[in-house]
Amino acid sequence: MKTDTVTLDDVDQGLVHALQIDGRAPLRLIGQALGVSENTVARRYRRLRTAGILRVVGTLNGASLGYNAWSIRLQCTPDAATAIAKALAARPDTSYVYLLSGGTEISCSVQTSTADESEALLLHKLPRTSRVTAVSAHLLLGSYALPNNWAGPARLTPDQAALLTPPPAEATDVSLEPADRPLFDLLSRDGRASHTELAAATGWSESTVRRRLTVLRQSRVLTFLVDIPPAALGFRAEARLWMAVHPSRLTVVASAMADHPEVSLVAQTTGPTNLLAAVNCRDSLDLARYLNERIASLDAIRTIETAPVIRTVKRAGALLPLARDDGGVQPERVGEMPARRGRARGGGRS
Template sequence: MPLDELDRALIHALHVDGRAPFNQVAAVLGTSQQTVTRRYRKLRSEGVLRVVGMTDARRLGQVEWFLRLRCTPDTAQPVAQALARRPDTSWVQLTSGGTEISCVVRAPERNAPQALLLHQLPKTPRIVSVSAHCLLRSFVGGPVGWHGRANVLTDDQIAQLTPTFDAGAGAAADDERLLAALQQDGRTTYAELATTTGMSEPTVRRRVNQLRGNGILYLDIDIDSAVLGFHAQAILWLSVRPAHLVAVAEALAQQPEVALVAITTGSTNLLAKAVCRDIDALYTYLTERVASIEAIEHLETAPVIRTVKRAAT
């Protein structure tokens, strides 16, 4: 569906604070609460936009692994769908002509990726190879969302919408149902969360604010980049000279085309995801922006053919 400026402004506002009250959003955008509510419900009901409550893996004692599975063409689709059904995977995508699957998997820090996933893959000899790359440090992605999808509001409007929280205690066992409910819908009301968790509404409100304050919980937007006019995605595997690794990661993180940057283990040491308007824009980005970074010694590009799962849905 085509988006107008108000739709894009609403998306940007929710990028800043996914739980911002609609009366506050309306005041910042200079429109009515009824209009903002109606626009959000339309985007939500048509599957364009969803606010999801996500958790920071490191703060929960988890590590994220980026997996690459090379398959025969007739196997990639069912394997990708099987991975998408797992609760511990996100961003399951078919790349490289549809014969490779890329996905992010979470595991307890003490577990090797083999113990987490490999023995649970569909039993098929058509998976040619599997490699796992630990995300050592992320610069864009996770709590630091993709800036390129949200560029409508002014600095003053962003400041008005940016929430502040007091840090609270770490995650507790009774937070599990609360976090699960927010993962399904980050804008679930406090009254609904109270019913789901058995807590009182004031307790739920306080706990959500504490979890956001200590960085365990953050709000993300689950949206198809094509809706925003971005039709070309590629995963970039880069080898960077170690002395320049952090500087290159930080430089890429400032580029609006980049939706993910992470230092990883493996044969390459830097992972990025580029999101561009079209193939021509991707070509320009690779040949002008990326190619100008002298510390990059090797680059492998895997175009994204299809996204099977975004965020955690």
Template structure:
């Protein structure tokens, strides 16, 4: 079967929606120099193929939540079912299989008051077929969240980027204030649950779900963006940008050079995510390259040039089970907390 071929307009549209996920097609069309109908058709095709999705996500830091990177070692016959059970949880994201298909990597979030006591961290060690669990707290993110690998591409010109960036009223501020966290009510949670599934959900549907008027929904979304709680991200088929090989890096770096090295990694075009963590290694990154030779070149040039790196572990990502979507802590859980298939981490 012939594989799908993506073109320049596909890449430009993905970049445009990374800059502003809810941008009207008319504004995107004007910046790209095509008709509104062309943009609408291209978006519908990419979305229908599962190659592009806009997501409305929340910032754990702005909500006073703590993120954990979890590595789960399983028996070979159980890794897929455990990963799928983890993916069904509201509090997980970026669930993937690596290291020969026996290790699961995922991210979870919990209220700061429950640090170290999340239900997931308590349950995993008691899950059948799980032979080892390590959890690393994310201390600082150097690149990720609203920033994507797409932002590092040269797909759009600087003038097109200027036209497509959201206005000042939509740009995140510094957050709800030092030492404080934003508070969401039940109407917010219902609205955010829809945006998480489709960041371009219409105002009418958001108003019905939240019990607010459309003008109130528009105003509340602007407020949540302004205080850094809500941001829009995209999920896209990596082949659109001729990317194929993804790998996780776990690096040990001298503490005195941790910030400098993390910031240097954030500038690398190949780095999709990088953060400082607790644990035996103190930097974690996700790298995506066009192929295995390109990955080898990256490791032996850009990584090799970082003098502070004392130890490096690589773990190829074999299959992504769940991507960015995870729900902020809600007053009422929206899915059952019961066990998944075969009693796995449900």
């Protein structure tokens, strides 16, 4: 279902903000914060989730385990961009897969646990077809804003938010075990899956599931994100910005942008540009104002490249078997893309 077929009222938007604060907050507690009944919250959540508008997903926070986070850019031939984007989205290690600009560029995020895994992904798995004409990879070196603290969904008062805010996480050492895989797999599809469902998926008892969830959340290894199109909240112009910032002012610029309500991600990166940002604006005119006024006032930014998001193929969570709009063609695997003569070129734009 398209985003513009569902209108979010004040209760719906309060629910989104509540889930942003704690994706697994009890519906009773959310109702108390919003001043409505638990049944009302349950109906609203089911309605939005069934419409494909709202989902809570559990994700691995690789930073807490020392993983590397990458932003990948691929230049493709026009006839292949959609298929390649869907193939990337089908991978379990990708998130935030977008078609950009004129539909010939793909942007996605990847976490890798080791240098060998990074090399295998970046050098062998991605550019496996001549339809990919250029690939560039940018290691994220620092984060100042993240998707789950984007100010766009904010609707609750500080007192309402305080009712839902979980206790501070504790710095504890946790290592992932193979037995955790089914837990993360289910949570990546439904972050509000019940303890009963999680127990069935893992083969653990419900008490074991509760304890493991507590440990993973307290150690920040497991985090819950609200998966919602910004357009559902009235932000219909998304863009990615790649900026070259004077090194001595990089932290100042990044910190300033993190306070902009339009920004959902800003991070230092490697590559010809050294700062990446994701911005969400009301419309194209709002985006132009943001660039010409807010960004232009940061004079340490020497160059900027703006790429509008044309289509979102994947956000934070795993792909779900929803109705397809491509005539029934399933995504191909990246390593199985049909190749034409010629070889992919590396070293594309940053």
